[in-house]
Amino acid sequence: xxxxxxxxxxxxxxxxxxxxxxxxxxxxxxxxxxxxxxxxxxxxxxxxxxxxxxxxxxxxxxxxxxxxxxxxxxxxxxxxxxxxxxxxxxxxxxxxxxxxxxxxxxxxxxxxxxxxxxxxxxxxxxxxxxxxxxxxxxxxxxxxxxxxxxxxxxxxxxxxxxxxxxxxxxxxxxxxxxxxxxxxxxxxxxxxxxxxxxxxxxxxxxxxxxxxxxxxxxxxxxxxxxxxxxxxxxxxxxxxxxxxxxxxxxxxxxxxxxxxxxxxxxxxxxxxxxxxxxxxxxxxxxxxxxxxxxxxxxxxxxxxxxxxxxxxxxxxxxxxxxxxxxxxxxxxxxxxxxxxxxxxxxxxxxxxxxxxxxxxxxxxxxxxxxxxxxxxxxxxxxxxxxxxxxxxxxxxxxxxxxxxxxxxxxxxxxxxxxxxxxxxxxxxxxxxxxxxxxxxxxxxxxxxxxxxxxxxxxxxxxxxxxxxxxxxxxxxxxxxxxxxxxxxxxxxxxxxxxxxxx
Numbered sequence: 080x081x082x083x084x085x086x087x088x089x090x091x092x093x094x095x096x097x098x099x100x101x102x103x104x105x106x107x108x109x110x111x112x113x114x115x116x117x118x119x120x121x122x123x124x125x126x127x128x129x130x131x132x133x134x135x136x137x138x139x140x141x142x143x144x145x146x147x148x149x150x151x152x153x154x155x156x157x158x159x160x161x162x163x164x165x166x167x168x169x170x171x172x173x174x175x176x177x178x179x180x181x182x183x184x185x186x187x188x189x190x191x192x193x194x195x196x197x198x199x200x201x202x203x204x205x206x207x208x209x210x211x212x213x214x215x216x217x218x219x220x221x222x223x224x225x226x227x228x229x230x231x232x233x234x235x236x237x238x239x240x241x242x243x244x245x246x247x248x249x250x251x252x253x254x255x256x257x258x259x260x261x262x263x264x265x266x267x268x269x270x271x272x273x274x275x276x277x278x279x280x281x282x283x284x285x286x287x288x289x290x291x292x293x294x295x296x297x298x299x300x301x302x303x304x305x306x307x308x309x310x311x312x313x314x315x316x317x318x319x320x321x322x323x324x325x326x327x328x329x330x331x332x333x334x335x336x337x338x339x340x341x342x343x344x345x346x347x348x349x350x351x352x353x354x355x356x357x358x359x360x361x362x363x364x365x366x367x368x369x370x371x372x373x374x375x376x377x378x379x380x381x382x383x384x385x386x387x388x389x390x391x392x393x394x395x396x397x398x399x400x401x402x403x404x405x406x407x408x409x410x411x412x413x414x415x416x417x418x419x420x421x422x423x424x425x426x427x428x429x430x431x432x433x434x435x436x437x438x439x440x441x442x443x444x445x446x447x448x449x450x451x452x453x454x455x456x457x458x459x460x461x462x463x464x465x466x467x468x469x470x471x472x473x474x475x476x477x478x479x480x481x482x483x484x485x486x487x488x489x490x491x492x493x494x495x496x497x498x499x500x501x502x503x504x505x506x507x508x509x510x511x512x513x514x515x516x517x518x519x520x521x522x523x524x525x526x527x528x529x530x531x532x533x534x535x536x537x538x539x540x541x542x543x544x545x546x547x548x549x550x551x552x553x554x555x556x557x558x559x560x561x562x563x564x565x566x567x568x569x570x571x572x573x574x575x576x577x578x579x580x581x
Contacts, residue, residue, distance in 0.1 A: 080336055080484050081166070081181040082106030083271075084289055085148040085251035085259045087309045088280035093142040095280070095293060096149040100130045102292045103285055105338060106181075107153030110165035114177045117144035119256035121175055125165040146259055146311070148251045150179035153485070164206040170213060173220045174228065175255030178212040181285055182247035182269045183483035185547060188554065190214060190243065211248060215240050219254075228257045230308050230316040237262050237306040237320040245546055247329070247482035247534075249301075251283055258310040259283070265321035266543050267303030268329050268482050268534050270343045273315075274298050281309050286341040300344050302326070327543045330533040331484055333523050334473045335381050335444045345527040349384055354522035355472040356388030356442075359514050363440070366512045367468055369393045373437040376400035378444075378455060379427070385472040386442035395440070400433035400459075423454045435463030441508075445473035447486070449493030452506045470512040474519055475502070478540040479552055486537050489552075 082103025086092045096113050111133050112125025122142050126133045130151060150166040167179040184190065187207035194200040194210065198217045202209050219236040226232075233254070240262075247268035252260045261283040263271045273283045274290035274297045282290055287297045301307060304321025328344050329336075333351040341348050363369070375397050377386035390397035404426055433439075439459055446452050452469060459467045475494035480486035489495045493502055503511035516538050524530055534543045 080106055080153045080269075081179075082151040082285045082289075083148070083179045083181050083249060083251050084150075084282065084284040085179075085253070085261055086280060086282050087146050087259050087311075087313055089278055089313070090145060090280075091143065092145055092147040092280075093139050095282075096147050097130065097134055097139065098293050099282070099284060099289045100149045100151055102289045103151050104130055106285060106336070107151035110152040110162070111150065112152075112165050112167050112179070113142055113147060113149040114167045114169070114253060115142040115144035115147035116177075116253055116255060119175070120144075121169065121177055121253065121255055123167065123169065123177070125162070125167065127162050127165060146253060148177065148179055148253055148259065150181075164204050164209075166206075166208055168206070168209050168212045170216045173216065173223060174257060176212060176216050176219070176252060177255075178208065178215065178250060178252040180208040180211050181249045181271075181483065182264065183207060183481060184210060184244055184248065185246035185481055185544065185551060186244070187246075193243075207246075211240075211244065211250070212252070214243055215250075215252065218243075228254065230310070230318075233260055233308045234306050234316075234318040234320055241265055241304060241321045245544055249285065256311070258308060260306060260308050261301060262306040262320065263301045263303055265304040265324045266327045266534065267300075267324070267344065268327065268543070270328065270332060270337070271301040272297060272299065272343075273301060273307060279313055281313060281315060283307065286337055286343065288338050288341040291340075297342070325531050325543075326529070327532045327534050328530065329482060329484070330519065330523060330535045331445075331473075331480070331537060334519075336484070339381070339384060344530060346523060346530075347526065350526055351523045352381070352384035352444075352472065353388045354526065355514060355519065356385030357392060358518040358522045359385060359442075359470055359472050359512070360389045360392040362512050362514065362518070363389065363393065363468075363470055367440070367510050369395060371438055371466075372440045372468065374398050374400075374433060375440045375442060376433060376459075377442050379403045381444040382442045382472055385444065389440075389442060389470070398433045400430050400439070400462075401427045401455075402430065403427055423451050424458065427455065427458070429458050429462040431462045433462075434459050437464055438466040438468070439464045440468045440470060442470050442472065444471070445476060446471045446493065446502075446506075446513075447476050448491055449502065449506050452493075452508075456506055456508045466509045467507075468510040468512070469506060469508040472514055474514050474516045474538045475499070476537050478537050480537045481542065481547055481552060482534060482536070482544075484537070 184207040218239040222235040249269040249271040274295035304324030339349040375390035
């Protein structure tokens with residue numbers, strides 16, 4: 080999961096891309112980068128850290144031009160501590176190509192070997208984005224054959240990329256002196272949309288909130304397998320480049336990853352979470368009689384819509400029982416076990432009056448490792464709760480994700496190979512209620528009947544690309560955030576916190 084944005088504008092784009100990245104910061108906090116283009120010259124600045132810390136006035140002044148792209152990085156493979164693996168990536172032939180990518184290539188190692196032996200291209204990092212930019216560059220070189228670049232050449236290259244690359248990829252790329260290209264994998268696993276402002280600026284971004292927050296009107300989503308090329312005059316060219324495109328977006332985007340004020344593939348993220356709360360309410364009734372619950376309390380932030388809807392349907396008071404310290408670093412998207420330890424008690428504090436002497440139903444968006452859930456349940460007991468019930472708006476996370484979400488290995492997942500009762504005992508709650516997979520798919524899918532299905536692989540173990548087996552998962556897990564920072568103390572990683580905490 081990363082956040083990407085690309086802009087073609089009549090005026091300077093550096094500030095616009097910076098503002099867009101701030102709106103995408105929830106999608107990655109490990110590193111960020113901006114590339115701009117003035118004439119045929121490319122300017123780049125990227126580094127590890129948060130957007131506000133990386134780009135100073137001197138950096139922004141060094142990013143002139145009316146075309147550009149940016150990315151916030153959330154690493155799922157390679158060396159998370161290497162600044163060399165911050166995006167965007169650049170290759171100087173053909174034309175000069177700069178590329179940013181959200182997703183994860185499942186055949187990156189095979190492509191890397193193929194690039195070396197057949198295409199005679201060297202890959203210098205462990206990043207699958209470097210693999211992707213070289214595959215695209217090689218295919219573009221073949222379609223142009225040194226001639227003047229035309230949109231059909233670009234689309235031909237993307238068609239060949241689709242044939243070679245497996246996994247998830249939403250991409251924005253600059254072709255120096257020619258324009259900006261965006262394309263999405265044939266299953267549309269990771270999101271991408273396009274919008275336009277009154278002055279003719281065209282923006283492509285991971286989430287619609289990026290467009291709206293920068294004064295652009297949302298036009299549409301980029302379709303699975305589609306490529307959009309915007310030339311230097313701002314003219315938009317679009318073509319379907321996949322043989323059999325099917326829209327199967329990642330359902331975890333709606334459960335947790337995306338901002339609630341975004342719309343992805345025709346579905347309001349906020350409404351999706353309300354719907355999850357509605358279906359979860361039915362599951363709660365079948366497990367715990369509502370008259371045994373005194374109060375519903377969300378675990379901030381992503382679970383709030385689900386918790387509010389659940390409480391309303393059950394006729395139970397909804398209360399805020401946890402206060403978040405927003406100035407403690409996030410844990411889930413920090414790379415590597417070494418920087419994830421900080422106790423959840425540094426991030427959350429209880430309002431004792433909401434717990435004391437009550438039977439409380441805590442609602443979370445999902446439960447991954449269970450370590451955070453266990454500690455939060457204990458916090459509720461320490462605050463005086465008589466009984467603590469826990470409900471998850473998502474089903475049990477039983478399988479790793481290979482499409483760009485840093486899900487743990489199967490052994491680290493609290494639900495992997497365990498019954499609900501075994502999970503409940505580990506977490507320490509009095510009752511544990513999960514959403515069911517079919518209910519989740521219906522709750523979200525009903526908001527856009529045109530969606531053919533979802534990638535829900537971390538819940539149901541079905542990988543939509545159809546090319547993933549146990550050996551692939553083991554290999555991808557080995558590459559996942561491959562190295563620890565030797566300067567950090569050896570500590571353990573907490574489960575997923577909330578992406579909207581900025």
